[in-house]
Amino acid sequence: MSTPPPRPxxxxxxxxxxxxxxxxxxxxSEWHKDSxxxxxxxxxxxxVAAIFVFVLMLIAIVNWVV
Structure with missing residues (x-):
């Protein structure tokens, strides 16, 4: 019996x-699973998406404060 391939x-x-x-x-252990x-x-x-969202949040905060 073969095991099914791991799901992505x-x-x-x-x-x-x-x-x-x-x-x-x-x-x-979680790091090893993910890697x-x-x-x-x-x-x-x-x-890249996280950096983009972070920059947009910084711009929004600066515009809100000023």
Missing amino acids: PSRWRSIQAMAWALLGVRKG AHIKPLQIVAVG
Whole structure:
């Protein structure tokens, strides 16, 4: 009996992994699971999107304050 191939991680799992990495809080076992399943392209895409959202939030805060 063969085992089914592992499912690719969802976008949500990639976003969670990136969020925990940005905060610097991550369990070693979870990091190993993610590094085995998440592709580097997914990490780069989520990271670029997170930076874009962060910059937009900073612009909105500055416009709101000024």
